[in-house]
Amino acid sequence: MALIRVNHNRTLKGHKAVILTTIPVPSGSIQAIRDRFPDLQIIVREVPWLSDHIPDFDEKEWNDTTILLTATFLPTIEQAPRVKYVQLTSAGANHIVSNPFFSETKIPFSTANGVHGPQISEWIVATFLSFQHQLYTYYDYQKQGKWKRITENPENAEDAVGKRIGILGYGSIGRQTARVAQALGMDVHAYTLHPRTTPESRRDRSYVPDGLGDPNGEIPKKWFSGGSKEEIHEFLGSGLDILLVATPLTDKTRNLIGKHEFEILSKKRAFVTNIARGPIINTDDLLEALDKGLIRGAALDVTDPEPLPDGHPLWKAKNVTITPHISATSNAYYSRLLEIFKINLERLSEGRELINTVDRRAGY
Numbered sequence: 200m201a202l203i204r205v206n207h208n209r210t211l212k213g214h215k216a217v218i219l220t221t222i223p224v225p226s227g228s229i230q231a232i233r234d235r236f237p238d239l240q241i242i243v244r245e246v247p248w249l250s251d252h253i254p255d256f257d258e259k260e261w262n263d264t265t266i267l268l269t270a271t272f273l274p275t276i277e278q279a280p281r282v283k284y285v286q287l288t289s290a291g292a293n294h295i296v297s298n299p300f301f302s303e304t305k306i307p308f309s310t311a312n313g314v315h316g317p318q319i320s321e322w323i324v325a326t327f328l329s330f331q332h333q334l335y336t337y338y339d340y341q342k343q344g345k346w347k348r349i350t351e352n353p354e355n356a357e358d359a360v361g362k363r364i365g366i367l368g369y370g371s372i373g374r375q376t377a378r379v380a381q382a383l384g385m386d387v388h389a390y391t392l393h394p395r396t397t398p399e400s401r402r403d404r405s406y407v408p409d410g411l412g413d414p415n416g417e418i419p420k421k422w423f424s425g426g427s428k429e430e431i432h433e434f435l436g437s438g439l440d441i442l443l444v445a446t447p448l449t450d451k452t453r454n455l456i457g458k459h460e461f462e463i464l465s466k467k468r469a470f471v472t473n474i475a476r477g478p479i480i481n482t483d484d485l486l487e488a489l490d491k492g493l494i495r496g497a498a499l500d501v502t503d504p505e506p507l508p509d510g511h512p513l514w515k516a517k518n519v520t521i522t523p524h525i526s527a528t529s530n531a532y533y534s535r536l537l538e539i540f541k542i543n544l545e546r547l548s549e550g551r552e553l554i555n556t557v558d559r560r561a562g563y
Contacts, residue, residue, distance in 0.1 A: 317411060323379075
């Protein structure tokens, strides 16, 4: 976390926030921020993802801007010399780490970590259960107007009780997925880059919606950690029925899951889910694993390449579900994001540590 050393400024007098969102934001959330910080100037604009243009915006506004909420757009260092805090709308920061406004400054950047847990965990469980219960096949029968059973064997489908899910990257998404998986009777193994050997180290210090997640890190039956291949393989070989890839994309995690890893997962023919970033899994090796039946199936909300081109072999691969990076979609997205923003504005006004800050050395 980052420490902002300023005198207490409870109304944020002298501060200006530029809020750039990709869709219209809930007016009530913005008004709540205005009510709490009456001296804070606020400018709100809609800017599409990856756009380099802000509609109806005077560039001179950057001169005294001190706070920025943004998806992808960043000003130059010269344009916005007074910025004290940047709030990203995404959980990942890989798309901005090479931008000079991040790489050549010490400005605290915070992510939307914690916003995605509820809806993405639902997508994870829904795709897995749909596969287990062969709902996709029955949906095809429904469209054909056929009352037809795949088999008369009452034990043809597998339920989730007793299955083991391995969560590669135990952040907010992983913790909420663990909570749901535990409710379904599943066993949870967690993997983190750094060791979590004490109760204090297992606590979640990022934003968590009330009543959700695993705030104290109590759900996993077993914890794994480390950055070496041997340590990754120990985790993958711990009897996983499901592998959830939920780790950030960095130079170290690119192609982290490939041919050798799929061979380890083949011992239980694990189901592989990726909601993180496509390049963490080697696509050619994934195709081979699906084709040879080394894994029972896969659910992908992210791919490499992305967008997945028409005619790509993944579209016709066996036992795979693909969606176009939509698992984070939720009508509560921006209200949760602005809750994080409000918490950090509160902390900024008091000179306290911000939450969800990006570790510049790690890149997330």
